[in-house]
Amino acid sequence: MTTETPATTSENTTTGATAPAAPAAGTPSPDAPVRYAPAHTPRLDWSAHAPEVFKAMVRLDAAARKGLDPKLLELVKIRASQINRCALCVDMHSKDALAAGESVERIVQLSAWEESEHFYTERELAALALTEAVTVLTTGFVSDEVYEHAARHFEEPELAQLIAAITVINAWNRFGVTCRLVPGHYRPGQHA
Numbered sequence: 001m002t003t004e005t006p007a008t009t010s011e012n013t014t015t016g017a018t019a020p021a022a023p024a025a026g027t028p029s030p031d032a033p034v035r036y037a038p039a040h041t042p043r044l045d046w047s048a049h050a051p052e053v054f055k056a057m058v059r060l061d062a063a064a065r066k067g068l069d070p071k072l073l074e075l076v077k078i079r080a081s082q083i084n085r086c087a088l089c090v091d092m093h094s095k096d097a098l099a100a101g102e103s104v105e106r107i108v109q110l111s112a113w114e115e116s117e118h119f120y121t122e123r124e125l126a127a128l129a130l131t132e133a134v135t136v137l138t139t140g141f142v143s144d145e146v147y148e149h150a151a152r153h154f155e156e157p158e159l160a161q162l163i164a165a166i167t168v169i170n171a172w173n174r175f176g177v178t179c180r181l182v183p184g185h186y187r188p189g190q191h192a
Helices: 051-065 070-084 087-099 104-115 122-136 144-153 156-179
Strands: 009-011 018-020
Touching: 051 156, 070 087, 070 104, 070 122, 070 156, 087 104, 087 156, 104 122, 122 144, 122 156, 144 156
Parallel strands: none
Antiparallel strands: 009 018
């Protein structure tokens, strides 16, 4: 059984044809331009006021990424940024991941990676678990289980770089969230 409601169709009494009805009062027309909420104003341009710290962070970020797979690195940065709710970094690293050849599907699934393990390699899963443990620290430490799982998938030098990269993105997130930096304007590779 099908039913039609007056809000979705109307009958033309001259021809008997059914046509879409006009939108209900208060409902935007499908042809109306979409109006997004305005972007918030950043609290502080911290890099302009602390340029030496910013430059040191850029150098630290470059040192931390050495030897790491670019796609893995971006997945880690996106996941930490999701946890920390740093919209600027989620935007930036999603764009950099896409530019590095990462799939939209794997980026989208990151927020639920534990329920979407089949999208990731065992190595990536170990890195994501370590990222969450280092980022959240709700128990005050990274568990032996999480650390040992990561250590099985990464040689010590690479594991040290991964821990450094996780630590650095968490620092960037703190600047972004505290200063309310605005997402949406970043172009892939802009800060490479």
